[in-house]
Amino acid sequence: MVSYEHTPVTVAGKRAVVVGGTSGIGQAIALGFAAEGADVIATSRSEDAVEETAAEIEEHGVDTARVTCDVTDAETLDEVRETAEDAFGGVDVVVASQGAISRETVRDIGDDDWDFVTDVALDGVRRVTQAMAPAMDGGGSIVNISSLAARLAMANLPAYSAAKGGVEAFTRASAKELAPEIRVNAIAPGFVITPQNAETYAEGTEKREKIDDRTPLGRVADREEMVGAAVYLASDASSFVTGEVLTVDGGFADSAF
Numbered sequence: 001m002v003s004y005e006h007t008p009v010t011v012a013g014k015r016a017v018v019v020g021g022t023s024g025i026g027q028a029i030a031l032g033f034a035a036e037g038a039d040v041i042a043t044s045r046s047e048d049a050v051e052e053t054a055a056e057i058e059e060h061g062v063d064t065a066r067v068t069c070d071v072t073d074a075e076t077l078d079e080v081r082e083t084a085e086d087a088f089g090g091v092d093v094v095v096a097s098q099g100a101i102s103r104e105t106v107r108d109i110g111d112d113d114w115d116f117v118t119d120v121a122l123d124g125v126r127r128v129t130q131a132m133a134p135a136m137d138g139g140g141s142i143v144n145i146s147s148l149a150a151r152l153a154m155a156n157l158p159a160y161s162a163a164k165g166g167v168e169a170f171t172r173a174s175a176k177e178l179a180p181e182i183r184v185n186a187i188a189p190g191f192v193i194t195p196q197n198a199e200t201y202a203e204g205t206e207k208r209e210k211i212d213d214r215t216p217l218g219r220v221a222d223r224e225e226m227v228g229a230a231v232y233l234a235s236d237a238s239s240f241v242t243g244e245v246l247t248v249d250g251g252f253a254d255s256a257f
């Protein structure tokens with residue numbers, strides 16, 4: 001007799017930390033987790049942003065705590081871990097959604113721009129992993145936010161592309177080393193509307209038309225459309241998935257034109 005029972009796709013009852021969780025995709029994930037019944041700490045550099053998102057998390061009747069961090073400073077991430085341990089007794093899920101970008105070209109980019117981007121986007125993921133893994137002693141799931149730029153050449157984004165390629169390689173490396181207790185996966189979003197880029201991708205712009213034309217689903221994504229992938233990778237339903245990159249791009253990357 002075949003059993004059709006399966007583990008539900010949910011983060012209810014889990015304890016999550018979302019770095020870069022007070023705006024954009026990270027905030028959507030933090031609030032999506034809270035809406036499902038997870039306790040969530042959403043952290044970034046801004047005290048005001050942390051407070052605002054924490055208040056929204058609490059509206060879902062779950063626990064949270066307030067702590068800021070700068071992913072370029074490992075000590076601040078130790079404070080995040082300590083805060084989570086004090087508030088929740090441990091951590092089951094970590095999402096690294098912090099972002100940094102520079103549009104300097106391959107010919108022109110200098111050390112300062114390069115280092116700024118890689119320090120936040122790549123070294124930051126490493127620091128988040130190193131700081132948070134010790135709190136995940138009951139096992140858990142780390143979800144790193146990558147980008148299509150890891151595998152598709154995008155003009156004027158050399159540091160960002162290199163950092164995201166590094167994030168995907170580091171995701172596989174840490175998946176191997178932290179197994180079997182901790183699973184590590186990445187999400188590669190396509191073009192996602194956030195409050196910060198709403199103008200760049202505004203309807204009617206040439207950029208938006210090009211993206212919509214090439215995307216099989218014919219549009220850019222709302223940030224809430226990243227939440228399902230994060231819930232899946234964070235949940236026990238993905239218990240046999242690690243070292244994987246889940247592309248959420250409406251089909252863009254695999255579509256020729």
Ligand SMILES: NC(=O)c1ccc[n+]([C@@H]2O[C@H](COP(=O)([O-])OP(=O)(O)OC[C@H]3O[C@@H](n4cnc5c(N)ncnc54)[C@H](O)[C@@H]3O)[C@@H](O)[C@H]2O)c1
Pocket residue numbers: 019020021022023024025026043044045046069070071072096097098099100120145146147148188189190191192193194196197
């Ligand atoms: N929006 C998109 O279209 C898109 C596409 C692909 C990948 N991504 C990736 O998704 C992630 C989230 O991007 P977003 O579009 O939501 O951007 P966003 O700017 O809205 O969010 C980034 C968050 O990171 C925080 N942050 C930045 N530097 C930090 C630091 N040094 N320490 C701690 N926190 C820091 C910011 O405060 C903010 O909360 C990023 O990794 C980005 O590269 C975004």
